[in-house]
Amino acid sequence: MAPHARRFVSQGHLVDSGALTRILNLIVEEGADYEVVSFKLGKTNQDESQLEMEVRSGDAALLEGLAARLVALGCYERKPGEAVFRPAPREGVAPEDFYSTTHHRTEVFVQGRWREVRRQRMDGVVVLEHGEPVCRKLRDLRAGQPVLCGSSSVRLTPPARDRDARLFGFMQSEVSSERSVENAVRRIAEELKSIRTGGGRIVAVAGPVVVHTGGAPALASLVKAGYLQGLLAGNALAVHDVECALYGTSLGVDLSSGRPVDQGHRNHMRAINRIAEAGSLAAAVQQGVLGSGIMYEVIRAGVPYALAGSIRDDGPLPETITDMIRAQEAYERILENASLVLMLGSMLHSIAVGNMLPSWVKAVCVDIAPPVITKLADRGSAQTVGVVTDAGLFLRGLAAVLLGSS
Amino acid sequence: MAPHARRFVSQGHLVDSGALTRILNLIVEEGADYEVVSFKLGKTNQDESQLEMEVRSGDAALLEGLAARLVALGCYERKPGEAVFRPAPREGVAPEDFYSTTHHRTEVFVQGRWREVRRQRMDGVVVLEHGEPVCRKLRDLRAGQPVLCGSSSVRLTPPARDRDARLFGFMQSEVSSERSVENAVRRIAEELKSIRTGGGRIVAVAGPVVVHTGGAPALASLVKAGYLQGLLAGNALAVHDVECALYGTSLGVDLSSGRPVDQGHRNHMRAINRIAEAGSLAAAVQQGVLGSGIMYEVIRAGVPYALAGSIRDDGPLPETITDMIRAQEAYERILENASLVLMLGSMLHSIAVGNMLPSWVKAVCVDIAPPVITKLADRGSAQTVGVVTDAGLFLRGLAAVLLGSS
């Protein structure tokens, strides 16, 4: 017997996004049943579809858990009750049954209507501030702050799959390396151009492999040409960029000949020492110590950047933010209103950014290792386009297409 | 304007299989339009859905190509005409517009009704034999044989996604290595047990890495216990299995100590020489020269096997089939009526088998390299469950669960 039942509705591009498939399969996999009350398939590509169904199970707890997962797929209670907010028992602590956010667009049923949650991000909580729902990190909760509990008054809008295949949707979740990388470069170049034309913001997340693979000049030239509105990286990217600018090497390897020089790793320590002496990267640019490279162009162009420290850092450079809570805050500021994020060879920083980004922001992830891209996709960054190739080659290709250089 | 239009129908588990999503998206991506004439979503999980739609485009050629791709997704003309068969112009040559098969269940509209194609496989052609459609390889065409042309009288049934998540569907297209392999082993063991109980046939495709990673005793014990009804491999698997049985090494590495012994690669050449001297593997078993290992158990149990030669073979062993056309035929015979195929660490042979298998046959692909599994999925073997791990560890785990050994 299945005496427990709940009625859900969902609407939007349910079929082309695959949402309908996931919804029905989830119910069956969980061992519950459904009955479709009504379903209207959009007549044409422009029309939305509409679903109403009843979900049933003999097991109330199972139905409760299932309901929460259906909400994550864009279903919502046909007749939602008023959202329940309970006070945070302590600073940084939420009530036991707090609602944990996804990075999808979220609404909460407050005072009789759906209200959109501001500052959407993943793995956060929703609090009520001045009567409006806002996304906050657990650690930022103040004692007594009203925290959304349960998911029965929540409505998500997972991003519609980009339907115009000619623009950006072309490689959804493609990570195979057996494709021509040239096409990917050309299309991403078009996308960047169109974003810049429209006044959008492009933010790069870059690992030191960009420098090791000889991509620094290309990335620098893209910065100079105005194609970057933010740079998120770690200490290592800046160290090797400076090493390359000052000594022509990266991790002690001569970038023009490919041969190791001098004392193995010494140059990156010299680079750190030179910047420490100047006082900062910005000071080194001003003093003429640093006259080329990614950081040089970023500083000259006034592009905001954040270098997050890590446990493996040498130095670090003076601008590197060693406290991770402050580093996350700096990243978040730069990511605000980003139109597209270019993730270049850094799994650590890319995953960090993936958690901060709302799911409707586009992302391009370039890495020579397919598992990195798979891992990003695993964490729910569904808008990520993966390109399996060498970051240096990718950037040179991009610069060639956008700037006419080679 | 869009004066060209065709009307298609499709039915089945269109939503849970994702077919409906793929169908509508394809039309849009190709630049055509659709109008849903009717759509009935199955009320419950048991009910099928039904779609009828009109597809339109101003470009007749585009519509023609699109129609062919819609057929591949399970759509068919609402009012199919009689299938067109044209004579093969020459032996091994098909008419220019021949229909190239997928590995999905296929029907052709002949003499007023849908008839199922026999001997379904990928990349074949459909011929009429005694009035019935049969799948054949291009190279086997005889001059004048009637070959199916165009796709407007074809109807496919892509396999429904296995809906009972507790049996086999649990890991559809999962290839991440960040999952517990133990669960995969346990579930696959259950599946194998249930297949054997039901009298089904399990066929293994195995590469030499099975031996290098110490998996030979486990696979041999599974053979002995009746868990294998066919073995498909190359020369190398048998060579290293024999090397391991005779000298305890694999590619010159002592399998119990992990250290190289004697003259590097000499042992595998000695193994080949011993079998050549005996006359064959079967003779070596009879003469008592070969007394353990995978091939020993396979021969003792009378399990059919085929060793396909390859350009990289040493030897080869007497049983190795050096002609690839004959080797393919031998593989195909052993694969007939297979219930499940275990692909163990051999991309070459696994892809070969993937092309021969109808899409409704289950497959488990074990490889330490995620790209191998991605590649198999790329080629359309959608029923493939991927497990990213060491073949030796996987087989020992399987033997432990099925046979209680460790």
Place this chain on the structure above:
Amino acid sequence: MAPHARRFVSQGHLVDSGALTRILNLIVEEGADYEVVSFKLGKTNQDESQLEMEVRSGDAALLEGLAARLVALGCYERKPGEAVFRPAPREGVAPEDFYSTTHHRTEVFVQGRWREVRRQRMDGVVVLEHGEPVCRKLRDLRAGQPVLCGSSSVRLTPPARDRDARLFGFMQSEVSSERSVENAVRRIAEELKSIRTGGGRIVAVAGPVVVHTGGAPALASLVKAGYLQGLLAGNALAVHDVECALYGTSLGVDLSSGRPVDQGHRNHMRAINRIAEAGSLAAAVQQGVLGSGIMYEVIRAGVPYALAGSIRDDGPLPETITDMIRAQEAYERILENASLVLMLGSMLHSIAVGNMLPSWVKAVCVDIAPPVITKLADRGSAQTVGVVTDAGLFLRGLAAVLLGSS
């Protein structure tokens, strides 16, 4: 003409370590010449070899750079002069020509004799404290502190390759996955046993993949049995370990069934919330909130641990050290006197540790991705033994051998 010349000596196990090969090849690759003044090859395996040679080049700068690299290989000036120490111009800044350390055993020629540098680590500087050379990080330099400059009064002792192949040297730089992992497990188990018998310290560096792959119970049992004297990890390991202990899931995947449960990622946020509520991991253990898992056993056994924060952290947990400079210090304290370091599935933390460890400390690196191990080796951690396999399977194997469990 080659008017510039310097005379170097070197001694030790020059041939079996490969040092002699590297020394002579380096000279030729750099475009310089050498003349062997004398060479005495050790008569037997116990005897050391001795080299004296003159290195010549027409280019003084080239010879200077070459000399520095020869020092890194264990050569030293036949008649070293007194080491030059120059005052640090500012806090955290070294003189331009400072000597950048490797992780090999290092001596400096001070007051007429070779003195060993204390607290050896990579990418540091050598300062004189109370007349003795000590290794310090650049950032810890005080203004005016005497810093070693140049390398002409430096003598390194790269670690002799472990000659007894039966102990630990068995897999030097082996990373191929085509070997039986079982052998590796067995030998590493023997090594761990012998270290514990001898009172040595085993430190583990572990990533969350240990939990995802089901390795947490095995690692916990090793801790309980006294096989761990330190644990270095990030926030994520502890979060997922707690998630697994409290809810049986890891990243929302049920570890016993392998199926996703409830709301995707919610459980790891609930785990963080529970620990935040308790106040700390230690408090959670005391309050009985946390009653199993890696962190539970580590806390119960009083094993020192450090959780380093990172830019991608959720939470973080109260014990997580969010400032990277403090985190590095905590790691360094736990690594003091380590006999062997087990690196389990975490490139970030393993590279950090690799930089802190003197080169004579043994390390075992377990990762399913060969490039991670290659990358560690690239950075000079030559004592690293790589095992390409799933961390969970490795740990269960280790526990089975050491504790008799499965």
Place this chain on the structure above:
Amino acid sequence: MAPHARRFVSQGHLVDSGALTRILNLIVEEGADYEVVSFKLGKTNQDESQLEMEVRSGDAALLEGLAARLVALGCYERKPGEAVFRPAPREGVAPEDFYSTTHHRTEVFVQGRWREVRRQRMDGVVVLEHGEPVCRKLRDLRAGQPVLCGSSSVRLTPPARDRDARLFGFMQSEVSSERSVENAVRRIAEELKSIRTGGGRIVAVAGPVVVHTGGAPALASLVKAGYLQGLLAGNALAVHDVECALYGTSLGVDLSSGRPVDQGHRNHMRAINRIAEAGSLAAAVQQGVLGSGIMYEVIRAGVPYALAGSIRDDGPLPETITDMIRAQEAYERILENASLVLMLGSMLHSIAVGNMLPSWVKAVCVDIAPPVITKLADRGSAQTVGVVTDAGLFLRGLAAVLLGSS
């Protein structure tokens, strides 16, 4: 006690090649002892070194096995006896203690002097033909033919590591992808140019990934410009090259737009059908059916080629050699006198070629997967330079440098 002793000599660039290190370590690892009778280290880079030593063990069998492995490293008996040749007991069968060849230059002590073995290859046997030692495959042995047994009258010359780092030795066993690929491309281009200037032969081994990644036009232009003297591939390379030439797709993906076209995989079957209709690739070129691509340029330029069949082939094309014994023979003919082999994205064919090539022939292996290169090196092709990148990008880079195109 160690009553058994044998005296070996070795000479050559023992130190820079690393041979001396491997020799002494091997003895110790095997549990035997050595005493250096004399060792003369080459005074300068031009001078050879000379070693004489006595190897001792209490275990005669161990010493016998060790001796065989020392021979493989370039040691030989100080006073060799006359080589022992025993008649092959049967066609394709060698005496039990036959000598199994490596791919290094080999001499045998026959009639009082060292004579070089002709047609050197790996995993062969040495027979006496007209008084001269010649390398043959096991399967080609005729009954009664005299086969070399034991290794005590054998002398090998492993290739000296290329000492001029500026030419080709620059990347010995480098497989890391964290290097600038551009440098590799430039140096390989220089090497190819110098080989062509000197009248040397360049042979490519290419997999279909060359076409999938858009490298076909670049490779075709290199053929046209005279940079290829042989092409070794499988059926798939030719099929996809023809598919690309006729339809602009590769595996159904439009190479200029990167989007799938028409019916998935149909185009490669159409390509096979067109060539079957023409009768052969050569006929298709003559009839004007095939007018561009790799195979077109190869046929027009009269470059010898061999397409080896495999178990996974579709078709195959008429020129594909389906019998593996004949295919190996065809490969061997084309490889005769090759100066350099370019291995492009095909592990199967590259390993096959690695077994056929003497070790003194240079090889460049380009693959996006580091394990492929590791695997090639594992099999003893020590002259292999590995470049981890996309084959298409590599070829376009090479064409740009050599032909000035982009």
